[in-house]
Amino acid sequence: MPRRTATMLASTLMLIALLCAGVLIKVPYAEMSPGPTVNTLGTHDGEPVLDIGKGPRQYKTSGHLNMTTVRVTGADYRMNLIEAAWGWMRHDSLVVPHETLYPDDKSAKEVDQENAEEFSASQESAKVAALRELDVPFRSYTIVGSVEKGSPAQGKLHAGDVITAVDGQKVTKDPLRVGELVTEHKPGEKVTFTVIPAAKATKAKEAGKKFPGDRREVTVTTKKAQEDGRAIVGIQPTAGHTFPFQVDIKLADVGGPSAGLMFALGIVDKLTKDDLTGGKFVAGTGTIDDAGKVGEIGGIQMKTVAARAQGAEYFLTPKGNCPTAAKDKPDGLTLVKTGTMDDAMDALKKIRTGHADSLPTCKGN
Template sequence: MPRRTATMLASTLMLIALLCAGVFIPVPYAEMSPGPTVNTLGDHDGEPVLQISGHKTYETSGHLNMTTVRVTSADYRMNLVEAVYGWLAHDNRVVPHDTLYPDGKTEEEATQENAEEFSQSQESAKVAALKELDIPVKSWVVVSTVVKDSPAEGRLHAGDVIKAVDGRTVGEPGDVADLVTEHKPGQDVVFTVVPAKEQAAAEKENRTPTKTEEVTITTTTSDDAGEKRAVVGISAGTDHTFPFSIDIKLADVGGPSAGLMFALGIYDKLTPGSLTGGKFVAGTGTIDDAGKVGPIGGIGMKTLGARSKGAQYFLTPADNCAAAAADIPEGLTLVKVDTIDDALGALKDIRSGKTGDLPKCTTK
């Protein structure tokens, strides 16, 4: 065989081998891309996203769109060719697999965590919106989760209302951990609780719960990194009773990042006039009960997704501003917000046409 022919054959075989390696050898990466964007003021799958009953509501106009990111599943194994294509594609982002699924988290675990965060974001959105409108909301500290095989398992239950620890009144979820860690591992701690079933019955009958129980639990030593401390194996959270019904109907969405846009949508429906003035506003950001807006992941994917649907303005958490401003889709104005008050102020400027007054995101 002539040398030139042999060289070409060897090169071809090498190229085929490299292509096969690229297709069949997995790499430890995952991919993010723009996901669906939904108008919180409109309908989704044939029904209103925000459904409010028991209180006067008003007509709205324009868009207050929540945004999402589409990610590959935890068990998906990307190959080298797909990774290279993702790195080159402007609308996609390839990231280390552990960035999306740390500590070997399974698809089921990630889905469950996202569902819980989404549910909590809805509750906080309702609270933040109603507080902004000076509508009273009843709140109390509850057991959110109980760790399997912990001292609290079988003693405390999710939904139990924590009234006191060692006789000292609990006002915030953080109070529970503070009071427990005053003990040394192995010491007893006494919880005064309203059982979840009693609390549910009282809410249904519109009465104040009367039954409380004292539960004594022996603490154990924390097994996480850092200084060892006394724990009982629960996480505390906040539950609420609202003066009227607010339902958020949006399936197949997870995580906490829609909190801000849900809060603004609720506020808009409960107040006369239009928050947007008919403009197309999208955004993202977690929100807590006090109306504080927090950062989220995948900001670049969300701005791309919003602009592709026609968004003119994008409400951006302050802590995401620098990253978002590094690659702004043409025609989209990034508006920096740190609280729900900031967002409402920005919307006032947008609907009045005073866009020069908007606090815009910069790379600094």
């Protein structure tokens, strides 16, 4: 066999071997890519994304206030070496360590449950931030947000229970007060919670009625916290709210807290005469808390790519994400630095009134 032919054959066989190895070798990475974007002012799967019940006057809206998402590979999927290498080279993909998305100490089911809980909490905070922006009064109180598995409170207190008092001392809308009262005890001592059971509280809330007058007392023995030795019972108190009208956010197959800002802006737009966008295509992301503070999120590069692909001109960007977002900004997309609900409202006013040149934009490092 001629030497040249032998060399080409050997090279071809080696290439085939390398490709086979690349396909067969699994690597501990996961991939993030641009996901769907949904206009919070519009419909999704035939239903309004924001369904506001009877009571408040609602106004016509125009333009877009799109929330953005990221697609991720499944918890059980293992990328091969070729897929990882291709993902690293692509502009619209981000390859990250598998444990970044799916921690080793949590099952896929636990991760999904956590994402669902964060999404639900973000909806509640979005409603609170929106109604505060509109000066619409509502009632706040303290509830059991979650109960730690294996804790003294398990089986005695339940998520959704309304806490009205601890050891006879009244608790209103400040969840931190619960922790303060519990830690006045020494580990091993008993603490008494006065609660309205979750089922009764939920029924009253859905019916738009006041909470029932009947309370029950639950006594829990505290234990020592591993990190600092203080007394704990294993619950996470959080704020609950009763709103003067129903606001349903109907968006399935979405998890995590990153749509909070866009949900809040969508609610405000539907309940105010001002057309917030002025017909412009605005997208964005960011968590939001009850006070209207916007928090940073993951996968920002994938979200800006998705938004621009759908036609967005402006992207409301959490200020903590600005340096990363600005490094790989899609052409034609203005990244607007946003730290609070007020920042977002000011930005939308500039956009709709033709003063976009004065927007606070994201800069790279």
